Structures are given as structure tokens and as C-alpha cells.
Amino acid sequence: MFNLQEVEQQLRTILGELLAAYPMGSKQILVLGTSTSEVLGERIGTSGSEQAAEVIFRVLKEFQSQHLFQLAFQCCEHLNRGLVVERETAEMFRLEEVTVVPVAKAGGSMASYAFNHMADPVVVESIQAHAGIDIGDTFIGMHLRPVAVPVRPSIRQVGNAHVTMAYTRPKLIGGARAVYQNTKMNSSCT
Template sequence: MAYENIQQDMKAIVGQWVTTDYLREGELFVIGCSTSEVAGHPIGTSGNEQIAEVIFNGLQELQEKSGVHLAFQCCEHLNRALVIERETAATYMLDEVSVIPVPKAGGSMASYAFKKMTDPVVVENIRARAHAGMDIGETMIGMHLKHVAVPLRFEQKNIGNARLAAARTRPKLIGGSRANYEDTRLNDTCN
């Protein structure tokens, strides 16, 4: 897999995210990523920090353009804990845990993010508070998303060889048949 192709895929998906109104400054954006799947190998078999670097750089661009806080999901060996900036942990009142992700326990993406973030910490979970996210290679990020998750259908369907799934969340509908949802973020999902 050529790194230039992965870079182009990331540029495409970042461009598609920023042209929507799905992301707001200060929101949590969770990323699950199997660099093995991106390279065309089964999940957990061929982690690659060079691929992680390309993906991380694309996600930094998304962060710069949208103002979201990035949360990188670790692999199952760390129980899907997340790498975030210390400032984000403080903002969302999340408790730090004592672990440093490495490629074989945490995954190449989380390991790379931990090395490159300004002041990274690992938190056990984000208590289903993520506002949106991307799952690159079917790593199962749903547990981190707020209720109600809305799947997104972007033109970009893969990053490298890995399938891409994306979602945003919306507030729960309350109020029954007399409720009015006009002029809310729900317009595209209520009709």
C-alpha cells in the first residue's frame, strides 16, 4: 500500500467532514483504526506506525479546521481505552489511567498518537460522550458515541484497504407527537 494513496484517502475524508455541519468546536471525535487493515492485512497482525503517521496527520488537519478534540481508541488489549490530550480529559472530567500504549498493546495508531500529542493521557473510557467519529478497519467505536448515533454515508468508503465507517450523534427525541423539531440538528434525521 502506497502511503501517498492513504494520504489522498485521508485528505478526501477530511474534506468531506469539514464541508458538513456535523462537527462543532470543542466536541469529542473518536477514532478507531487498524493500520493492519489499512495495509490489507487482518486486524491486529501487521501494525504500522508509518501508516499511523499519515492518518494522524490527516486527523490533525480535521482538528485544526473543525476545533474538535481527538480521542484515539486503543485496541482490545487495553480494553479500548483512549488516548486524548490532558486538557481534554480535564474539560470532560475524565480519569487518567496508568498505561502507555505500544503497537502490540494499544495498537500502532494509539501508540503513535500518544507519542505525537502535546500532553497525552490515556483514559479508560469517555463514558459514551463522543459526538462523532470514524472507524477505520472495523475496530468498533460505537461504545464511545453518545446516544443517538447516526451513520454517515460519505463518498470516501475506504482508507487504504480498510473499510471506513463514520457516525455523528444527535440529541434524543422527546416530547411525543406534539413536539416540534424544526430548526434543530435533527432536520435531516426526522423527516
């Protein structure tokens, strides 16, 4: 049985854990891929739920208002996994807008709900987000920066949907002789 209060609590738990592992602010993007069908316990793309989307959107917006990160909602494969963002986010990160309006059957219930409830939404084709949450195995990896670090949540599901999370870090380059900390700032001896 689908329990909205349980979904809300599960999402609050995993968001808290992700933000504890990787604190985000206004210069970071959190990408969210969601199958509301999977949240309900159905096969991805078969039983989208505006009710589930509303709960997920509301909780994300609450956390966003506290931490100020930017949000991106991944569309389904019918829109080539485009992303719904606020126009301000698209402008800040110089993301190229595309012309489409997500609907439940072409974009998915979550992206459609976000598009209809954001202040000034646009759809962009691609993004390089700083962190992501994948609810229902929607494959958000293409929207993360190159070096993703998995975050293992204490709970592995939201509703009935499997959850994975990651944040990103800069690449480590240079090999065995490379220095990865600023020694000028960390050195007390000269």
C-alpha cells in the same frame, strides 16, 4: 500495495465529508478507531504500521488545527478500547484518566503513535464523542453519544480498510405531540 499518498488523500476526502455533514469546533470530540493492519490489507491486529499511523495522525492534526475539534484515538481490545486524548481534553470533558501507556502490541499502532506524538497525552477509559471515524471495523460505537447518525462517505476505504463514519445528535423525546424546533425563534405570527 500500500500507498501512503493514496491513504492521505482518502482520509482527507472522508474528513471533509464528515465535517460538511457535521461541522465541529472546540467543544466537540472526534473519536478515531484505526486498524493500521487493515489499512495495509492484513487482518486486524497482525501487521500494525507506524508509517500508516504517522500519515493518519498528521492529516487529523491538520484538520484539527483548522476546525479546533478535540481528538480521541481508540486503543485496541488489549487495553479495553481505552482512548488517548490530550490532558486538556480530559480536563475539559471531565474524563477519568487511567494508568497505561499504549504500545503497538497492547493498544495498537495508531494509539501508540498518537500517545508518543501528542503534546500532553493521557489515556481515559471511556468517552462520549460527538462524531467518529472507524477505519478497519474497530467498533467505535461504544465511544459515541447515544444517537448516532451514519455518514456515508463517497469512498468506502482508507488503504484496504473499510470505513464507517457517524455524528451524533440529541435524542428526540416526547412522541407525536412533541415540538422539536424552537417556535419562539421561528414564528413570525403570534
